[in-house]
Amino acid sequence: MRKLFFASTLLSALSFSVVAAPTIVPDPPVIGANGYILLDFHTGAVLVEKNADQTLNPASLTKLMTAYVAGQEVSSGNISLDDQVTISERAWAKNFPDSSKMFIEVGTQVSLQDLYRGLVIQSGNDASVAIAEHVAGSEAAFVSLMNSWASKLELKNTSFSNPHGLDSDELYSTPRDIAKLSQAIIRDLPQIYPLYSERAFTYNGITQYNRNGLLRDRSLDVDGMKTGYTSGAGYSLATSATNGDMRLISVVMGSSSAKSRESESKQLLSYGFRFFDTISPTQAGETLSEVKVWMGQKDALNVGVNVDSFLTLSKGDSAKLVAEIETNGELTAPISKGEKVGNVIYTVEGKEVARADLVALESVEQGSMFKRFMDWIKRTISSWF
Structure with missing residues (x-):
């Protein structure tokens, strides 16, 4: 799995002397209904x-x-x-x-x-x-x-x-x-x-x-x-x-x-x-990142989610939301539009709170024989390092 940090919502820059305030939610009301x-x-x-x-x-x-x-x-x-x-x-x-x-x-x-x-x-x-x-x-x-x-x-x-x-x-x-x-x-x-x-x-x-x-x-x-x-x-x-x-x-x-x-x-x-x-940190069709694709007519693929993402968080945790992309290993063409290629993972202070399917926002057809041969060489060389 390959991970790529791409966004954080309302994440503040903190100095070394500042500690994030803990999120405190009071007990809910107790009511008389059965x-x-x-x-x-x-x-x-x-x-x-x-x-x-x-x-x-x-x-x-x-x-x-x-x-x-x-x-x-x-x-x-x-x-x-x-x-x-x-x-x-x-x-x-x-x-x-x-x-x-x-x-x-x-x-x-x-x-x-x-x-x-x-x-x-x-x-x-x-x-x-x-x-x-x-x-x-x-x-x-x-x-x-x-x-x-x-x-x-x-x-x-x-x-x-x-x-x-x-x-x-x-x-x-x-x-x-x-x-x-x-x-x-x-x-x-x-x-x-x-x-x-x-x-x-x-x-x-x-x-x-x-x-x-x-x-x-x-x-x-x-x-x-x-x-x-x-x-x-x-x-x-x-x-x-x-x-x-x-x-x-x-x-x-x-x-x-x-x-x-x-x-x-x-x-x-x-x-x-x-x-x-x-909160809705990611919207359907929005490009979240561009990821590498091997053996395709082009080398990069726009990825995102196919449905709007919604999360319920305490008001204190909303400012601490972090998201990252996790792809299903190295992506190889052909890839169809809408195909799942990984996950979007949402965390608060390192704890996962939700995840959504990461999908291709476009199709990438298989490249020519020469393109695939060149990508094979490049991938082989990159695996040595």
């Missing part, structure tokens, strides 16, 4: 967790998967947000007298776009059933899709039994799985996610307000996600917020009240933004 997690959207790094893999009743957090499954069907072209959905008796609002609903009426036609708002903003159980039937023909078939997507997203401790989240023995999830699901919605459904920031929706002459009170908290830049409550589950909240280029996702499950789920989520998010950074 389970919770805080993770970095870009990297998946977990900053805080307690009982993150304990199975709990997700209540209306279930509707995150309902939205995800329907959104995937929209993205694939199988359905459209402009579709007019005929409301069945099973989706009738009167079937949900003591729970949240959109107030849709049997036999009417409602656009899928409006049903989505009823699902996301009003947390309508009736909207959930209407969407499920439109997507899959029946609730049972839709639940099968929900569980299939849970498996694809590697939600290892999650099971769905309905599209709305009313209590059921076969319905459970964990803070970690809900956070991963929230991450998938933001990543995979850019046409759907903006609905989670809308604060109110009026349908059938009835205006309802988004139950996520953190959308109205000016001290945080919250743009989603979803509340949940049943008497069996308690109060839950999945939240996404940004600060500059950093996006954090918090999930609290089993809080004691609507106010506490908001204050607990705020504590987690504030802690993450205060003491951590998300």
Whole structure:
């Protein structure tokens, strides 16, 4: 392996008498929810967790998967947000007298776009059933899709039994799985996610307000996600917020009240933004270095990464990040564009914190017979020294 130091981020020049200050991150807040997690959207790094893999009743957090499954069907072209959905008796609002609903009426036609708002903003159980039937023909078939997507997203401790989240023995999830699901919605459904920031929706002459009170908290830049409550589950909240280029996702499950789920989520998010950074030290397609190539039509190859690199570091460690290139030995043509040729290794004070694939940013064809012969001579001579 050949190593080449190429960059350090915000690395200060220190005199011999100066010692770098140690990085100190205080203990995270301890909150009262039964389970919770805080993770970095870009990297998946977990900053805080307690009982993150304990199975709990997700209540209306279930509707995150309902939205995800329907959104995937929209993205694939199988359905459209402009579709007019005929409301069945099973989706009738009167079937949900003591729970949240959109107030849709049997036999009417409602656009899928409006049903989505009823699902996301009003947390309508009736909207959930209407969407499920439109997507899959029946609730049972839709639940099968929900569980299939849970498996694809590697939600290892999650099971769905309905599209709305009313209590059921076969319905459970964990803070970690809900956070991963929230991450998938933001990543995979850019046409759907903006609905989670809308604060109110009026349908059938009835205006309802988004139950996520953190959308109205000016001290945080919250743009989603979803509340949940049943008497069996308690109060839950999945939240996404940004600060500059950093996006954090918090999930609290089993809080004691609507106010506490908001204050607990705020504590987690504030802690993450205060003491951590998300940085992107290398961008896709950016030339990080030029490395030697043997037996090619040219002698040098531009190398970099094929996807943006993101790291989660404490604010003190961000200034100490160092990166180096490590190639897979001596590189020999032919080399194809995008081919992995080594690694980019990121370290903080000598400790590896992450690595990314180093790839060729261009192709190098094999050189002529004469060029290859000359390179053979040069490489043979260089190996003697």
